[in-house]
Amino acid sequence: MNEQVADFRAERTNLTELAGLSKEPVSLEPYRSQEWFEREVNQIFKRAWLCLGREERIANPGDFFVQKIEVAKTDIIVTRTKGGHVRAFHNVCAHRSNKLVLDPEGNASRFICRYHNWTYRNDGELIGVPDQKNFFDLDKKSCGLKPIACDMWEGWIFINLQPEPEVTLEEFLGDFGEIYKGIPYLNADKSILFVSRLKANWKVIADAFAETYHIPAIHPETIGATFASNENPFARPISAQTWGPHRSVSTYGNPAYAPPEKAKVERLFYSNTATGNVLSAASLEDTQVLLQHPAINPTKSESWAVDVTWMFPHFQIDVSPGGFWTHHFWPVSQNETLWESRFHVPDATDIWSRLQQEHYIARLAEILLEDVGNTERTQEGIDSGAMETMPLQDGEVMIRHSLHNVRKWVEAATVREALAK
Ligand code: FES
Ligand SMILES: [Fe+2]
Incomplete structure (x- = not known):
């Protein structure tokens, strides 16, 4: 395991360095090259679990x-x-x-x-x-x-x-599979599905859910004040971990968050969990076991919102004080992706909880639209060829780690070689 704890108050956090990754700008070719995409299909999607x-x-x-x-x-x-x-x-x-x-x-x-x-x-x-x-x-x-x-x-x-398969699932998951054992997935049998086909490379969509740097810019009205605050205005993450090709980042949550005066409906349903959480449809009592698991919010920070866990190559599990949700990023072509997102919520037991869930779903739809709203424009920009590379900041470390491992798998002759340190 490669654990990195960041001090978001420092001039610059050092997650990228601690993860042993290059700090150079990264090539955009893997996002637009047809030939590269075909190699990803053969070397990654036809070989990985x-x-x-x-x-x-x-x-x-x-x-x-x-x-x-x-x-x-x-x-x-x-x-x-x-x-x-x-x-x-x-x-x-x-x-x-x-x-x-x-x-x-x-x-x-x-x-x-x-x-x-x-x-x-x-x-x-x-x-x-x-x-x-x-x-x-x-x-x-x-x-x-x-x-x-x-x-x-x-x-x-x-x-x-x-x-x-060249390696077993256990070998593929490695240390990640051990550390994440025993997590209670609340309401795993019930989910709300959001699905869309987007005209962008699968990595463009996955990257959109892999960092919180975008939050103050894209989500100012929805979750901006939840994931950022005066002490952390750019929503820097609080820690990150990598395990072979898999990775996780713990995102900052504003512990002092309360819905603003004008957010009348949100105020009605808001339950203060002392962790800045509003992405929730379950009670804090229900999630106590989840929150105590050592892999969840690993630094046990009071200022924590969500763990974004990205299992190589195309799947993310997000865990918050309110439960969990997932994203699948299924490539269709080099510039088209089927994105599926499942939010797990409990059965509504009375009218109040039903209304709370409806509010949660409506809020989610808005947030997710903000997230994917940029992705097709980003792909157009990448395809224009105007830029050769992109500079990534420290809070975008998961994108770097993803690209690093995508390249490793594309170039490796065997899966064992791709998984080797
Ligand atoms: S029974 Fe003939 S194709 Fe299936
Ligand atoms: Fe977002």
């Missing part, structure tokens, strides 16, 4: 969802078998390769292909072939669904598109 989300999405035997990974031209069925195991298969019929499952999610103990009615159990086994005798010694056993490597960590589902 990719998190698909929470297992609660398929809580019961028979539950399934379909995950499309457009850049790999792959459609994946993720199922919970009768025995309770989570399995992943290519969504392709073994007869003439028709797409098997058309619903995005559901519950089914078997899948029937619409073309000629071949039938599969949800553990992949082929169990029914109409007029089987008219085939030529068809071996049903060898005609099951084609499996995709799938493994679990702390209730998170991961897949790997390598036919034989």
